[in-house]
Amino acid sequence: MIRVFNTLSRTKEDFVPVRENKVGMYLCGPTVYKPSHIGHMVGPVIFDTIKKYLVYSGYDVTFVVNITDVDDKLIQESNRRGLPMAEIAREMTEDYWSNLSAMGVDSIDKFPKATEYINDIIRFTQDLIDKGYAYESNGDVYFKVEKFEGYGKLSNRTLDQMLGEGGGTADRKSSSFDFALWKSAKPGEPSWDSPWGKGRPGWHIECSVMSCSLLGETFDIHGGGLDLQFPHHENEIAQSEARHGKPMAKYWMHNGLMQASSEIGKLGGRKTHAAAPKEGDLASQEGGKISKSKGASAFRDMLKTISPERIRFFLLSTHYRRPIDYSLERLAEVGKGLETFYRFFQRFERVTKRDFYTVPFPKTRVEGDAFIAQTAALKGSLGQAICAEREKFLAAMDDDFNTGKGIGILFDMLRALNRFIEERKLETEPTADGMEELTAAVSLFREVTAVLGLFLKKIEEPKAETADDSLSDALMAILIELRQSAKKNKDYATADRIRDALTPLGIKIEDRPTGPVWSRVKQ
C-alpha cells in the first residue's frame, strides 16, 4: 500500500484514488517569461518520479502541468524587449520543454496554456459571481474570501493571520483578503473580451479551470512547491470548491524548495538527507529559495557543464518534502557517487561482454515479482541480497515516495554487485553460472533505477570547465564590452573588425535580445 503525506490532513494517508486504478495528477507549472533555472526543474523531476512509481505500481495516471502564458511579469518582459507577449511565451515554453526533455521528464501528458482556456475561465468566473462568491468592481472581478468557509484549511491559517494583497487595487475590493479572478486591461495590454469588459485572467483561476477541464471536479494529487501553499493553492481550493461543492483534490503534496547552501551533505544521504522532515520544518524554507533574482543561471547553460543525470540524481537524493541544499560542492560530490555506478557498468560489460544499458528489466512491480519467482539464478547469495534490497527500495517508495532512502539503497545494491564479481573472481575466471546470476541481479537493479528515471541510457558527462575556459570567458567579456561601446559610438568598423577577427578563431558573437553571447563554432 502506497502512503502519501497529505498537506490537508498533515498526516500520511493510504493512497486510494478517486476512481479505481485511475490517477489524475496536477502540478502548477511555470510562468514563461524568462529561461528556466534549476529551481524550475525540482517539481517536474519529483512529480515525474512519482508518476513513474505509480505507473510501475499498476495505476493509469494522467499528469498535467500548466503553462502560465499571460501574467504581469510577461507583460513587463514584453515591454522591456519590445516583443509581443505571445512571442516571449513561445520562446520560453520551448526553453522549458527542452530542459524537461534533457532531464528525462517524459511523463507529462498535457501542458495546457492559460490563453487557450479564456472562455472556460470566463464561464467559471461568471458561475462564481452567480453563486455569490465573486463580484465585479470597475472591470475587475474579485473572489469574496470571507464567503468561503474553510479558507485557510490547507495552509492552516485563520483570516487574522493573513494579510490581504493591498496594492493598487485595494480600493476596488470590498475586503483586503479578496483576490482577483479577472483583471481589467490597461491600455496597450493584451486582453480578451468578457462580460466585465476587456481584461485577462488572474493567476489562481487558471489552475482551477484547467485542472477541472482535464482531470475533473475532484482529482487525486495536486502538487506544487511549498511556496505555493498560500495563497495560490488556498485560492485554487476556494474557487473550485465554491463552484463545485466538493473537494478539489484528494491529496495535496508539496515539495521542499531549493536553497543555496555551502553545506556539504553526505551523498546517498541516508544520514543527512533522506529522513522525512519533522512537522514545522517546512515553514522556514522560503527564505533561501533559489530564484532568478538571486542569480541562478539559465538551466540550459548549466547543462553545458553538468550532465542532466547528475542533476536528477542530486534532486532525488533528498526527501521531496525537505529543502534541497544547492551548492557546487554538493553537485561535485554527487558526481563522484555517480562515477561509482558508471564504473560498475563498465566492469559489468568487461565481465559479461554485454552493454549494461541493453539488459532487459521488469517494467512493473507485478512483472518484477513474476521475474523473481521464475528466475532460478536469483536463488543464489547475490540474487537473495538484491531481492532483499529491492523489497527495501519498494518499501521506501511506498512510504511517501522516499527517493532519498531509495538512492541510499542503490549504493547498497552496488556494493553487493561489486562484491559478487570480486568473490567469484569473475573478471579473471568468468563462469556461465556466475554471469547468469550477475545479469539477473542487474535486471532487478535496472528495474528499480528505471523507476527513478536513472541509468536508462548512456550519458556523456560534459567536459568540466578548465582554467583555459575561464580565461576565455574573461577575455571575451572584455572584447564584447569593447564591441558594444564601439557600436554605441556608431563606430561600426571597429565593431565589425572585432567580430571578423574572432571568426577564424572559431568564435561567434550573436546579438540576442538579452544581450550579446559568444560561443565556439564546431569546426
Ligand SMILES: [Zn+2]
Ligand atoms: Zn496552480
